[in-house]
Amino acid sequence: MTSGSTESTPAIHKSPLHDFLAPDSIAIIGASADPTKRGYKAMVGLIKGNYRGRIYPLNPKVPEILGVPTYASLDDIPGPVDLALICTPAATLPGLMVECGRKGVKGAVILASGFRETGPEGAKLEQQVLDAARAGGVRIIGPNTSGMFNLHKNVNLLDLRNVKPGDIGFISQSGNMLLALVLEAENNGHVGFSTYVGPGNQTDIGFNDYLRYLGEEENTRVATLYVEGFRDGQRFLQAAREITPVKPVVVYKSGATEMGKKAASSHTGALAGSYEMTVDVLKQVGVSVVRHSDQILPVAEGLALMQQARGKRVAVIADGGGQATITSDRLSDAGLELATLSEATRKRLADILFAQASLANPIDVAGTSDADPEVLARCMEIVAEDDNVDAVFLVGMFGGYHTRFAESLLGGEMRAAEAMIELARRCGKPLVIYSLYAPVKPPALRRLHEAGLPVYSSIEHAVKVLQALAERGLYLQRQHGLPLQESVAPREDMLAMFARAQNEGRDLYEFEAKSLLRAHGVAVAEEFVAHSADELAAAAAQFGEQPVAMKVVSKDILHKSDAGGVKLNLVGEAALRTAFDQIMTSCRAYDANADIRGVLVTPMARKGAEVIVGVVRDPIFGPVLMFGLGGIFVEILEDVAFRAIPLSRFDAEAMVDQLKGRKILAGVRGEAAVDKAALVELLLKVSSIVSAYPQLSELDLNPVIAYPDGLAVVDARIIINRAMMSV
Known part of the structure; x- marks a missing residue:
């Protein structure tokens, strides 16, 4: 019972996973006559499930298992093998991968554990297995996987009972989560599954590959994933962009993205890498995210039926x-x-x-x-x-x-x-x-x-x-069909600026960060860098009677206010000189060894709504943009929205609308609403700048003052990606 259409099959390259997730022949390496072994249970699952393909059990010690003749090795099998289920210990895998490649096996399900999850030696063994598999053209499911089934093909390598064919495809890093959903579906009585795979360590095939497969698989109406960790979040987001317009995708992500957390010196870095960031970037590409495990099957069923x-x-x-x-x-x-x-x-x-x-x-x-x-x-x-x-x-x-x-x-x-x-x-x-x-x-x-x-x-x-x-x-x-924001063309003078910072072992100064923004169309207030007190007369002449702010310029003083490195509402040369002396005294007391290059003088921003715009390069999802209420409350309230870069215009608009504090931006207690269009344009411009400069690791625009008639970038900080500077 559908609401709306299910659109046609996606116009994307056919996944190679079809060759072995719907196999016509299966070899059971390590097949066993012992009913407690997986090599026996897999045989039972195939036979009782009426699998119509060829079954080749490998066991040189017995002539047959459950009435099926056995073979001593893959080389002895008379026909082709699409899929191998490997039930032998981890140490046997490198050699078996060579044999699988020689036989032309298309895919191998590796049940064994004892790889990178055990430490450096296990990681080394896992790499050997992968190298051997790639040399022979064999794709790996696992290792450390619970197995797979394709119920419309009558392939049940888990020997699960009372699980019916249906239209929910399920990829799960937890075998127990599969069992929970199977029992829930049995109680439901009307829900069935198409394909299940336990990705295990994702040594070769990742969630993005499985998602593409389910997007193409004709018996699957909804792709459902239980994820503990993505190995390549950017590729997954790209796959989801292509699949979600065709089929619903449901994801339950367990825990926070701990890999994304780090001791960052920027506000954005401190807030990124969170579970909420993961939720936001998944929703950005049309994924339906469930936050409780008991929601997985109801939501998957509802989307499969009604779309x-x-x-x-x-x-x-x-x-x-x-x-x-x-x-x-x-x-x-x-x-x-x-x-x-x-x-x-x-x-x-x-x-x-x-x-x-x-x-x-x-x-x-x-x-x-x-x-x-x-x-x-x-x-x-x-x-x-x-x-x-x-x-x-x-x-x-x-x-x-x-x-x-x-x-x-x-x-x-x-x-x-x-x-x-x-x-x-x-x-x-x-x-x-x-x-x-x-x-x-x-x-x-x-x-x-x-x-x-x-x-x-x-x-x-x-x-x-x-x-x-x-x-x-x-x-x-x-969202679907909207273009993503294209990157700007990087400028030679800006690349040179990054290179200078790299050579000096520092991040960009505030005035340099603002110059990058200004160079690519972001409206930034005029400013004056005074390297000594003698240059303050020129600053006073430039700004006249306009109140200005003065900030210390130093790579060693990250939080200027804490060091007494900020003075506000200054007018005239005398006030500038007094403030300059005070800043120098305070900052020397704060850090006697600080490298101080002078002060930045810029006009005071008028009162408005403070927001923050930030960027981090998340190790899972790549560059991610953050938007939220700004000022000193950003890390207290944590009312922020995230989107992976590049953004579409819909992404930028949705970020502004997502904030719990959006009423502040819409105008409260007689205040006028801020210029939402200007905020959206700022987010899109930042997205395009970050796409163009891999040298940029983190960015903080905090605060940005939003007005009814535009905005002002008051403070800007850019941390450089030193690993990229040689590129």
Whole structure:
């Protein structure tokens, strides 16, 4: 039961993983007659699963296993081998990879552990295995993997029982998470799987490769991933950009991206590498992120069945006031909206509901359905026809009326279920049902589920599905097809500036950082660098009666205010000289050995809303841009948004709208709203600058003062990427 279309197969290069994840022949290296061994269980899974391809068990000690003749080695197998399941210890793998290459094996599932997860020696062994595999053209799943299955091909190398073929593809770094979802699907009764792979160490094949495969795999309607760590986040983001317009992608990311955290000296560096950053960059490319493990299967099922909603406006139909209130709270928490029903819709509802019913959304039928559950289907039809409604959510006890009130109501519930099914087929909007009777699976709910309408036993799960549908629909409408911001052309004078900083063993001075911004179209206030007190007369003449700020210029003093290196609201040469002397005295006291090159004099910025713009080069996802409320509160409030560079215009606009403190930017207590367009342009320009200069490691523009008529970059800091300076 879909809402919207599933678009056609992506126009991308066919993944080589099809050659062995849907194999016509499988060798079991280390096949065993011992029922406790994986080499035996894999045989059982294939035989009982009615695998129609050729099975080649390798075991020189016995003539057959489970009635299948064995072979002493790969060389003895008479036909081609698409996939090898290797059940032998880690030390045997380099030699076996050579044999697999000689035989022409396309892919190998390596179950063994004892590689890089054990330390340097294990890492060395893992590299040897990879080198041998690449030399022979063999692709590796694992090592340290739980295995794989392809249920539409009847390949079940895990010997899992009671798992049915379906349309959810699952890639999981946790074998126990697979088992949890399989048991949950068994209890659900209507959910099945297409392909499962445990990527293990991702020595060869990474999440980006598996995602491309699932994007092409014809039996998969939603790609679902449990991720503990990406090895190449940038490639994964690129794969997701290509796949999410075609199929929904659901990701549960466990923990924070600890690899991205470091003792950074910039605000941005301190905030990046977080779990929230990972969530933001995944959502940026259309991924549906779930934060709780019990949301994985409900969201995957809901997206597989309904694909998307056109927006966030939900009509709620409830048969109880308490659950209607809970639903409203959860919808608000999820960033969804209660749809404003048209007068025509409200009138049509009034014609079929009791006088005491609430016609405002959420709609409380106030007992009308107690003796006539079919009225719920009529209500759903009425609100689904309202152009102000993007999705319909039925909340309450539907399916249990014949149990709660009278057995004679069963017929009415079944007729209502059929009416809901027909409505879903023709209305093009998601219909989602929560019922407190869902756990006992009464006939009407079973019928709905069989027909492809998801039924949930948790309001929270249902709301998460509605959120995922809305976010996917809006992403497809607004983001897909928008060009990413192109990089600027790097200037020779700016490259020379980076080289000078590198030679002197320092990061860019503030005035240099601002010159980079100015060179590429960012409006930065004029400034004057005074290397000595004698140059202050020229600074005073340049700025006249305009109040200015004075800041120390030193590679050794990172936090200028803490060192007494900032003076504000200065007017005239005398004030500049006094401030200069005070700054020098304070900074010498702060760090007697500091290399002080003078002071920066720049006009005072007028009052406005402070924001921060920052960039880090995350080791997983590459360059990532941050935007948030600025000033001294950035690390206290942590109200920030992240996007991977390069950005689209939609990305930049969404960053501004994402902040919890966006009302400050929209104007509060009589203040005028800031110039949002100017902020968006700044984010896009920073994205294009960072793309052009790999020498830039971290950037902090903090604060940037946003005004109703533009903005001012008050402070700028750029940390250079010394590893890139020789490039």
